[in-house]
Amino acid sequence: MTSFHVENVNIARFDSMPTPEDLHASLPLTERAGAAVLRGREALRNILDRKDPRMFVVVGPCSIHDPVAGLDYARRLKQLQEEVQDTLLLVMRVYFEKPRTTTGWKGFINDPDMDDSFHIERGMASARQFLLDVCELGLPTATEALDPISPQFLGDLITWTAIGARTTESQTHREMSSGLSTPVGFKNGTDGDIGIAINAILSASHPHSFLGINGQGKVSIVRTSGNRYGHVVLRGGDGRPNYDTVSVAMAEQALAKAKLPANIVVDCSHANSFKNPDLQPLVMADVVHQVRLGSKSLVGVMIESNIVGGKQSIPADLSKLQYGCSVTDGCVGWETTEKMIREADAMLKDVLRTRLG
Numbered sequence: 616m617t618s619f620h621v622e623n624v625n626i627a628r629f630d631s632m633p634t635p636e637d638l639h640a641s642l643p644l645t646e647r648a649g650a651a652v653l654r655g656r657e658a659l660r661n662i663l664d665r666k667d668p669r670m671f672v673v674v675g676p677c678s679i680h681d682p683v684a685g686l687d688y689a690r691r692l693k694q695l696q697e698e699v700q701d702t703l704l705l706v707m708r709v710y711f712e713k714p715r716t717t718t719g720w721k722g723f724i725n726d727p728d729m730d731d732s733f734h735i736e737r738g739m740a741s742a743r744q745f746l747l748d749v750c751e752l753g754l755p756t757a758t759e760a761l762d763p764i765s766p767q768f769l770g771d772l773i774t775w776t777a778i779g780a781r782t783t784e785s786q787t788h789r790e791m792s793s794g795l796s797t798p799v800g801f802k803n804g805t806d807g808d809i810g811i812a813i814n815a816i817l818s819a820s821h822p823h824s825f826l827g828i829n830g831q832g833k834v835s836i837v838r839t840s841g842n843r844y845g846h847v848v849l850r851g852g853d854g855r856p857n858y859d860t861v862s863v864a865m866a867e868q869a870l871a872k873a874k875l876p877a878n879i880v881v882d883c884s885h886a887n888s889f890k891n892p893d894l895q896p897l898v899m900a901d902v903v904h905q906v907r908l909g910s911k912s913l914v915g916v917m918i919e920s921n922i923v924g925g926k927q928s929i930p931a932d933l934s935k936l937q938y939g940c941s942v943t944d945g946c947v948g949w950e951t952t953e954k955m956i957r958e959a960d961a962m963l964k965d966v967l968r969t970r971l972g
């Protein structure tokens with residue numbers, strides 16, 4: 616035993632977490648929730664394989680911070696899904712992990728009490744409960760996979776995964792994606808570079824071996840078989856949108872050059888709307904218009920939406936939080952969301968027949 620302090624110099628302490636199996640045992644996947652996940656994944660694969668002419672819409676809050684409001688949102692979305700199911704597959708954004716440009720609240724798993732107490736063990740359990748509740752409604756869910764360990768805890772409840780603009784270039788995230796059970800949308804970089812998303816799709820389509828944990832929480836060599844359902848998400852960047860016809864055509868060319876299927880999703884938020892939620896309907900209408908004009912590569916859109924439009928900062932006194940309003944990026948409110956989706960449904964009705972040819 617030496618007196619040298621050379622290891623974990625900057626680690627204050629380790630606290631234990633339940634294992635993924637422990638959490639699954641206390642909050643098991645139900646028959647109904649599992650069926651919703653499988654149905655949603657199959658529908659997405661069919662859209663990406665051009666066996667289903669519909670578009671998918673990843674829609675919901677920028678981040679979940681209040682499960683009660685989140686479930687209120689999910690119930691509304693479920694009703695809307697029934698109305699538009701012939702043209703659109705709605706997948707609820709259930710984002711618990713927020714990548715920050717510098718610092719800020721990192722989401723419901725990391726800090727469920729939003730007071731820097733960082734009860735990750737409770738955050739993970741509440742996140743699983745929330746996902747179960749949404750899947751029980753029969754709604755498919757979408758999330759950003761940021762922490763490479765989280766999918767072991769939550770992956771059975773996820774239908775679509777995003778790799779964010781800040782992590783698409785990360786080898787860790789590409790390796791993780793190669794083993795995910797869902798289709799994965801890779802965002803272009805924050806600087807607008809779509810090349811990193813194409814490299815990510817290529818990388819994730821191959822098998823990888825890397826370090827991770829298994830269901831018993833044991834450090835393991837994870838060996839994956841590769842994920843062939845990677846696709847690009849255009850989110851704009853460097854202060855410029857990239858959902859216009861020229862940008863979409865350039866993305867199609869880049870995908871063709873890489874011998875990848877032309878599957879493109881447009882994120883109506885972020886740099887595509889200069890983070891101004893009021894502009895998201897314009898982006899969505901433009902994308903749907905491109906589909907009406909014959910675009911076959913546009914398979915989906917993303918909307919940041921909540922019950923109440925806009926955003927709020929996290930107050931020191933949490934009782935002052937406005938119900939149903941984002942604490943991260945600004946969102947469109949529920950009425951606008953309904954209008955955007957109903958208008959898209961109406962615009963797509965007569966063109967879907969021609970999409971599979």
Ligand SMILES: O=C[C@H](O)[C@H](O)COP(=O)(O)O
Pocket residue numbers: 677713714715716717718719885943944
């Ligand atoms: O979607 C959410 C944000 O755009 C992302 O987490 C970055 O946020 P930030 O720039 O406020 O840190």
Ligand SMILES: C=C(OP(=O)(O)O)C(=O)O
Pocket residue numbers: 677710714759778779780781802850885
């Ligand atoms: C962080 C997000 O997006 P991006 O990675 O495009 O910034 C998001 O969709 O929540």
